[in-house]
Amino acid sequence: xxxxxxxxxxxxxGLNVWYGENHILKDLTFDVLPRQVTAFIGPSNxxxxxxxxxxxxxxxxxxxxxLTGEIIFNSKDIYSPKTKGSDIAKQIGMVFQHPILFRxxxxxxxxxxxxxxxxxxSVEQYTIxxxxxxxxxxxxxxxxxxxxxxxxxxxxxxxxxxxxRALAADPExxxxxxxxxxxDATETPKLEAIVLSLKRQYPIIxxxxxxxxxxxxxxVAGFLYCGELVEFGQTEQIFTNPKDKRTEDxxxxxxx
Amino acid sequence: xxxxxxIIQIIALATLIIACVLVWILTTEVFHVEGDILSVxxxxxxxxxxxxxxxxxxxxxxxxxxxxxxxxxxxxxxxSETTWYYRIINQHISILANIPSLIYxxxxxxxxxxxVGKFSNFTLVLAIVFxxxxxxxQTTQSAIRGVDLSVREAAYALGANRWQVITDxxxxxxxxxxxGGVFTVISRVLAIAVLLIIVCELRTSIIQDVxxxxxxxxxxxxxxxxxxxxxxxxxxxx
Ligand SMILES: Nc1ncnc2c1ncn2[C@@H]1O[C@H](COP(=O)(O)OP(=O)(O)O)[C@@H](O)[C@H]1O
Ligand SMILES: [Mg+2]
Numbered sequence: 001x002x003x004x005x006x007x008x009x010x011x012x013x014g015l016n017v018w019y020g021e022n023h024i025l026k027d028l029t030f031d032v033l034p035r036q037v038t039a040f041i042g043p044s045n046x047x048x049x050x051x052x053x054x055x056x057x058x059x060x061x062x063x064x065x066x067l068t069g070e071i072i073f074n075s076k077d078i079y080s081p082k083t084k085g086s087d088i089a090k091q092i093g094m095v096f097q098h099p100i101l102f103r104x105x106x107x108x109x110x111x112x113x114x115x116x117x118x119x120x121x122s123v124e125q126y127t128i129x130x131x132x133x134x135x136x137x138x139x140x141x142x143x144x145x146x147x148x149x150x151x152x153x154x155x156x157x158x159x160x161x162x163x164x165r166a167l168a169a170d171p172e173x174x175x176x177x178x179x180x181x182x183x184d185a186t187e188t189p190k191l192e193a194i195v196l197s198l199k200r201q202y203p204i205i206x207x208x209x210x211x212x213x214x215x216x217x218x219x220v221a222g223f224l225y226c227g228e229l230v231e232f233g234q235t236e237q238i239f240t241n242p243k244d245k246r247t248e249d250x251x252x253x254x255x256x
Numbered sequence: 257x258x259x260x261x262x263i264i265q266i267i268a269l270a271t272l273i274i275a276c277v278l279v280w281i282l283t284t285e286v287f288h289v290e291g292d293i294l295s296v297x298x299x300x301x302x303x304x305x306x307x308x309x310x311x312x313x314x315x316x317x318x319x320x321x322x323x324x325x326x327x328x329x330x331x332x333x334x335x336s337e338t339t340w341y342y343r344i345i346n347q348h349i350s351i352l353a354n355i356p357s358l359i360y361x362x363x364x365x366x367x368x369x370x371x372v373g374k375f376s377n378f379t380l381v382l383a384i385v386f387x388x389x390x391x392x393x394q395t396t397q398s399a400i401r402g403v404d405l406s407v408r409e410a411a412y413a414l415g416a417n418r419w420q421v422i423t424d425x426x427x428x429x430x431x432x433x434x435x436g437g438v439f440t441v442i443s444r445v446l447a448i449a450v451l452l453i454i455v456c457e458l459r460t461s462i463i464q465d466v467x468x469x470x471x472x473x474x475x476x477x478x479x480x481x482x483x484x485x486x487x488x489x490x491x492x493x494x
Contacts, residue, residue, distance in 0.1 A: 090415025
């Protein structure tokens with residue numbers, strides 16, 4: 001069987017980002033391909049969050065944000081004046097560092113994602129909610145409490161609920177920004193398993209500051225250091241045979 | 257406090273003073289020309305007449321509060337915090353909201369009892385607007401600012417537009433604090449209404465006792481000082 005040529009989901013070229021006077025990201029160029037997990041590693045404050053917030057235009061709400069360069073998402077220029085920010089955000093799901101849920105029931109939290117895609121009929125919504133909770137491997141834990149508030153859930157369950165909510169908005173790209181930062185040792189593997197099970201359906205960008213987690217989860221990895229993309233390549237190569245001295249220092253734990 | 261901040265505050269204060277002078281001219285000069293609908297000076301010999309007029313202010317009060325809430329949402333959600341007009345509007349609101357309601361009470365007494373200017377429907381409307389609008393806007397603003405940024409971002413990240421973020425998340429979360437502000441305002445208005453009624457009851461006897469009473473200039477000096485300190489306090493608390 002011939003291997004299909006994969007068109008890149010995201011093509012980033014010459015990306016520079018400023019927050020006010022601070023030059024946060026310096027001349028980044030790389031592609032994100034479908035059917036694989038692209039990880040970004042790096043010490044804190046290296047610009048990982050700033051980078052992923054460019055893709056769904058969340059940075060638009062940061063004051064004094066400035067960007068140059070090009071981000072092409074499924075052959076559309078994200079920052080062209082004709083593109084609406086909310087249309088881009090609709091196509092990209094994001095799971096944040098802290099589980100942020102709305103003051104609605106567990107069911108309504110997930111259904112909200114579907115509703116923003118103008119899916120109104122309740123039968124259809126129910127199907128989507130069930131399917132997304134199953135994909136987020138949470139269905140069996142919450143199927144009896146769909147109408148309760150998410151406050152009854154543990155942190156790990158909340159984070160998986162956020163995954164389900166992002167999936168309900170039918171994204172074409174999933175972004176995880178240090179999703180395991182607040183999770184304990186029993187919850188982290190569950191989330192990693194979800195990421196691995198989702199990568200066949202969705203291109204995934206996974207930000208983490210845990211080296212070993214990136215090695216476990218990702219196919220391709222980029223090392224960000226002080227806003228520079230020091231190295232970008234196959235995860236195995238980054239971790240076993242880094243080209244740059246700084247990458248080597250970081251993956252061996254001497255840096256950051 | 258940097259220089260641009262100072263300039264903004266001075267502009268705010270200047271426009272406020274000009275507005276006050278205009279309002280004063282309108283109430284004392286223009287609108288008491290006889291025959292004008294707004295100006296008809298009140299013939300308040302009976303208390304029930306006053307109460308009747310106060311009741312008729314209730315719809316106006318509700319409209320003023322609703323508009324203030326809407327305006328607060330507009331300036332918080334649509335104007336960027338760094339623009340000069342946002343800062344000037346904000347400065348106005350904080351000066352006006354800082355004025356103690358007792359000052360309004362004293363003004364009511366001056367206008368109503370000692371016939372400084374004319375007590376017309378227009379005066380009553382103005383008093384309510386000044387009493388209600390700034391405080392409602394300010395409490396609504398702080399309620400909106402109290403909504404966690406992360407909640408907005410979570411909604412934006414799902415593809416909600418600004419309008420959906422406001423109606424689905426910001427408004428429901430800010431709602432209790434907004435209602436709190438509304439009740440603060442209602443209590444201020446009721447207090448002034450009580451003052452008006454008492455003054456109305458006492459009017460005849462006081463006027464008879466004192467004859468034509470000249471307000472001591474000390475009163476004006478003290479009121480001016482009180483206003484000045486509240487302006488200063490709203491400047492320095494920025
Ligand atoms: N809202 C902001 N305004 C100004 N600077 C910011 C803002 N948010 C983050 N930064 C700065 O941007 C840099 C990158 O931050 P971030 O992307 O959050 O790093 P990471 O996610 O890798 O920890 C940091 O130096 C941080 O201080
Ligand atoms: Mg971060």
